Amino acid sequence: MGPVLHSRPMSRNLVIVESPAKARTIERYLGPDFHVLASYGHVRDLPENPGKGKFGVDIEHDFRPEYVVPEDRRKQIEAIAREAHKADAVWLATDLDREGEAIAWHVAEAAEVPPEKQRRVTFSEITETAIREAFAHPRQIDTDLVDAQQTRRIVDRLVGYTLSPLLSKKVRGGLSAGRVQSVAVRLVVERERAIRSFEAREYWTLSLDLITARGETLTAELARIDGKPAEIGDGAAAEAHAAMLRALRPTVEGLTTRASRRSPAPPFTTSTLQQEASRKLGFSPKRTMSIAQRLYEGVKTDDGQVGLITYMRTDSTALAGQAMAEARTVIQERFGDDYALAKGRVHKTKVRGAQEAHEAVRPTSFGRQPEAVAGSLKPEELRLYRLIWQRALASQMADKRLETTTAELGADRYGLRASATRTLFDGFARVYTEGRDDDAAADEAEGRLPALAEGEITTVDSVTPAQHFTEPPPRFSEATLIKALEEHGIGRPSTYASIISTIIDRGYVRVEARRLVPEAVA
Known part of the structure; x- marks a missing residue:
């Protein structure tokens, strides 16, 4: 399939993007003086079959990569080279991350675009404002980012092409190893062990x-025996303690009421988007990223081709000031002033080496509410868009406020505890509550204790012993493996989905x- 051409053939500005969908969205904002071509992703790579004992990397000469243009990319490069020769300027509008920077460099190199014609532009959302701002401030290709991408690609090749033949020879034919995939497999194996x-x-x-x-009821748990935390190891001991407790009259010894606040989760990074889509929607990381790519590059709406979310490969939780201001307006209009913040909430990014210049994954417009675009989206696109919209909006809402009342009761050698938590103000939880993993502590059930006073004596209605067993760590889900990879600093946001797909496939x-x-x- 050949490259997609947009705008007029005599345009003096050539724009290069990765995909036809992105091209269709961008062309709305550039006008007739711009001619848009899609590169269809990477246009050069290391050779797949460099020959026996070779890597496609010249290890004798400073690890120089030996790039080739794949057969299915030659038409794109020929078209780009032809149009670049006629153009006054070549605008390299590939994605804003390390991979996008490398694609821009490869396109310029393979198509022999003179440096004086090159204009590098990046944007985190495909909207008219962002596109015009980017094209008003072009820059040169960032060679540091390109070198970083090349280094990762070279190391991947050296590790994979060195270890894979060894595995095939010693273990089983057709096996492969990789710098990141092998570590991911090890995590899964160690957890199973x-x-x-x-x-x-x-x-x-x-x-x-x-x-x-007064005849009201409450439930208490045995908390202490002889002043120490209750530890009961078998059913006989449990029944003996239960028999003694049934004959006692527990007395209220202390009452405390504690107010607390819960803040919303930050807007999505690539990792947390994949984790939450797995928990809440049952999407694989690969499926999540495929849908997010479509939402970013643009879908047909009543307003034309529109990019609905910001760039989905990011490890930043930052939001632009303009986005926070728009979120506040939507919150006030939809939920009232009590749910809005006077000043935007800034979430600190916790990922090591995060690129803070990027934004979190958010809607390009909070005013574009899920129900308003439902008719333009496929069901799976709407579900993911709603998740992104809710999470980002909730991150700018007021805290949830709670009140927990705890009663401490004494009965001879036993200490009992009863507690109940109630919501005073639901805040962000009116819109969104983060999902949880298997090993995460559960929230206390909402409820209220009856009116109690210190010194009040109660009657034991029943005592129920319950048997439990400690549980092993749970097997990884796709979501929790991504979380573990991120915590260990393994891989990048752009690679999580492909890592998991690879070890499964x-x-x-x-x-x-x-x-x-x-x-x-x-």
Whole structure:
């Protein structure tokens, strides 16, 4: 399939982007003086089959890469070179991350675009304001970013082409290794070993239903025995303690009420978007990124071809000031002043080496509410857009306010505790609450304690012993493996989806009940 041409053939400005969809959206804002071509992604790479004992990298001469133009990209390069020769300026409008910078450089090199014609432009959203701002301030290609991408590509090739033949020879034919994928497989295997070696420990808890002097009921848990945390290891001991408690009259010894606040989660990074889409929507990382790409590059709406979200490969949680201001307006109009903040909430990025110049994943306009674009989107696109819109909007809303009341009761050698939490103001939770992983602590159930007073004596209505066993760490889901990779500094936002797809597709790991299980070969 040949490159997509846009605008008039006599245009003196040539614009290069990666995809036809992105080209269609951008062309709305550039006018007839610009001619848009799509490169269809990377136009050069290391050779797939460099020959026996070779890597496509000259390790004797400073690891110089030996790039080739793949057969299916030659028409694109020929078209770009032809149009670049006629143009006064060549605007390299590929993505704003390391990969995009490398694509811009490869295009310029392969098409032999003279340096004086090159104009590098980047933007984090495909909107008229962002496009015009970017084209008003072009720059040169950032060679540091290009060198960083080349270094990663070279290391990937050296690791993969060195270890893969060894694995095929020593373990099984057709196996491969990689700088990142091998570490991901190791994490899954080590977790499986921890699960298999885990020895469960039995323990028991006691729950008491109490009746106050006014006939109201409350539930308390056994918290202490002889002043120490309650530890009951078997059913016989649990029943013995239960029998003693049934005969006692617990007395209220202390009452405390504590106010607390919960702040919203920050807007999405690539990693957290993939994790949350896995938890809440059941999407694989690969599917999430494919849908997000479409939302970023633009969809047909009543207003024409429109980019709905900002660039989806980012590790920053920052929002532009203009976006925070628009979010505040939407919050005030939709939910009232109590839910809005006087000043935008700034979320600190926690990822090591995050590129703070980028923005988080957010809607290009908070005013473009999910229900307003529902008719223009496929069901899966609408679900992901709604998730992104809700998360970003909630990040700029007021805190959720809670109140927790705790009653401490004493009965002979036993200490009991009853507590209840209630919401005073729902704040951001009216729009969005973050999903949780298996090993995350659960929120306390909402409820209220009956009116109690210190010194009040209660009656034990029932005591229920419950048997439990300690549990091994859970198997990784796609979401929790991404989280672990990020915490260990392994891979980049742009690579998480492909890493997981690779280890599944190559048969090292299988998905079972949405969990990652290592195969024997792993």
